[in-house]
Amino acid sequence: MEHAISLFVRSIFADNMIFAFFLGMCSYLAVSKDVKTAAGLGVAVVFVQTITLPINYLLQVHVLTPMGLGYLSFILFIAVIAAITQLVEMIVEKFSPSLYNSLGIFLPLIAVNCAIMGGSLFMQQRVLLDAENVKAIANLGDAFAFAVGSGLGWMLAIVALAGIREKMEYNDVPKPLQGIGITFITVGLMALAFMCFSGLNI
Amino acid sequence: MLSKKTKEAFWGPLNINNPVVVQILGICSALAVTVQLKPALVMGISVTIIVALSNVVISLIRKSIPMRIRIIVQLVVVAALVTIVSEVLKAFAYDVAMQLSVYIGLIITNCILMGRLEAFAMTNNVGESLMDGLGNGFGYAWILVVVAFVRELLGSGKILGYQIIPDSWYIANGGLYENCGMMLMPAMALILVGCVIWIHRIANEEKK
Numbered sequence: 187m188e189h190a191i192s193l194f195v196r197s198i199f200a201d202n203m204i205f206a207f208f209l210g211m212c213s214y215l216a217v218s219k220d221v222k223t224a225a226g227l228g229v230a231v232v233f234v235q236t237i238t239l240p241i242n243y244l245l246q247v248h249v250l251t252p253m254g255l256g257y258l259s260f261i262l263f264i265a266v267i268a269a270i271t272q273l274v275e276m277i278v279e280k281f282s283p284s285l286y287n288s289l290g291i292f293l294p295l296i297a298v299n300c301a302i303m304g305g306s307l308f309m310q311q312r313v314l315l316d317a318e319n320v321k322a323i324a325n326l327g328d329a330f331a332f333a334v335g336s337g338l339g340w341m342l343a344i345v346a347l348a349g350i351r352e353k354m355e356y357n358d359v360p361k362p363l364q365g366i367g368i369t370f371i372t373v374g375l376m377a378l379a380f381m382c383f384s385g386l387n388i
Numbered sequence: 389m390l391s392k393k394t395k396e397a398f399w400g401p402l403n404i405n406n407p408v409v410v411q412i413l414g415i416c417s418a419l420a421v422t423v424q425l426k427p428a429l430v431m432g433i434s435v436t437i438i439v440a441l442s443n444v445v446i447s448l449i450r451k452s453i454p455m456r457i458r459i460i461v462q463l464v465v466v467a468a469l470v471t472i473v474s475e476v477l478k479a480f481a482y483d484v485a486m487q488l489s490v491y492i493g494l495i496i497t498n499c500i501l502m503g504r505l506e507a508f509a510m511t512n513n514v515g516e517s518l519m520d521g522l523g524n525g526f527g528y529a530w531i532l533v534v535v536a537f538v539r540e541l542l543g544s545g546k547i548l549g550y551q552i553i554p555d556s557w558y559i560a561n562g563g564l565y566e567n568c569g570m571m572l573m574p575a576m577a578l579i580l581v582g583c584v585i586w587i588h589r590i591a592n593e594e595k596k
Contacts, residue, residue: 205574205575206574207416207420207574208415208416208417208419208420208574208577208578209416209494210416211415211416211419212412212413212414212415212416212499215412215415216412257471257474257475258471259493260467260470260471260474260493260496261464261467261468261471264463264464264467264496264497265460265463265464265467268459268460268463269460294459297459297463298459298463298497298499298502299497300416300417300494300497300498302497303493303494303496303497304416304490304494304497307490307493307494308490311489311490360586362586362589362590362593363582363585363586363589366412366585367582367585367586367589368582369582370578370579370581370582370585371578371579371582371583373578374575374576374577374578374579374582375575375579377573377574377575377578378573378575381573381574381575
């Protein structure tokens with residue numbers, strides 16, 4: 187239990203998907219112009235990550251490893267992610283049209299979000315670690331904690347950047363640096379700030 | 389021999405339409421693998437091969453893909469190619485494959501691939517798709533090489549693992565020089581790419 191909590195906290199701060207691994211950068215930079223849409227995409231990522239990562243964990247441990255099919259993991263993981271995204275889209279559309287309308291265009295995009303695929307690939311590496319290692323994923327509960335944590339970390343990052351970019355609208359930035367250039371530098375400075383969590387020991 | 393459109397498909401992405409600094413695609417891996425020049429080169433070559441081949445494959449079967457499931461078809465083609473490249477790297481360049489770790493697998497979700505497949509290969513013939521794939525691959529690779537060159541030179545004083553800054557310059561040996569440890573941190577990759585975008589925009593502003 188303690189291990190799962192530590193994994194959860196670490197995956198939000200120290201192993202943040204954006205600031206430590208740069209995963210899901212494309213949509214992160216493209217959809218961070220205002221806080222509301224950023225939060226919507228963040229929720230969608232947390233949602234899909236929480237469903238796909240434990241499923242991929244079960245596949246990895248109970249299907250791929252015993253059968254020695256490790257080399258098929260890329261195809262299997264991406265198929266699971268694409269299928270789940272499609273499924274989630276259909277379910278949300280049926281049961282909560284208002285949520286569907288606010289997430290709308292983002293849901294299909296999540297299938298190709300690196301943070302989702304990256305989460306599953308990190309899980310694949312971490313399954314092999316010793317049980318004492320702080321990063322190890324030993325059971326389904328750990329996989330779940332890692333999934334929720336990494337999703338929330340991503341959401342935290344995108345909402346924070348959207349907030350900064352909203353304020354930055356009024357700043358006097360050199361013309362060639364406006365827009366995407368200054369956004370990169372902002373994310374770089376945010377990543378520097380997040381590095382102080384890397385010494386975190388729970 | 390080559391038509392104007394084919395030439396444009398190749399040269400456009402190298403500068404004016406660069407996938408990384410203009411279209412802001414494929415950033416994840418561009419930032420993560422640039423601590424040293426060698427993994428960056430391997431990554432650039434891998435992506436070029438995969439973009440070019442997947443463009444060709446999708447362009448060949450573009451007329452028989454049902455529109456509704458095209459994303460899944462594209463993903464499966466790309467995932468198969470990435471699996472092949474990953475296995476080849478593990479067999480012949482194991483240490484680099486370990487350094488790149490998950491980022492080889494993440495080529496599947498590299499936005500450049502999906503973007504080119506959707507925007508170009510689905511509607512153009514095989515020859516043009518091949519050139520477009522090569523152009524975008526090289527456009528991606530040269531940004532990686534530039535960023536990795538700066539980070540490795542300033543961060544550890546080496547190029548491709550060979551010491552460039554003379555040992556006697558270091559403070560430890562009585563000199564005045566010290567490596568800039570900041571360059572090895574993830575944050576500097578972002579700031580450097582920001583600067584590349586800045587320079588690129590200034591340069592292209594003058595041309596217009």
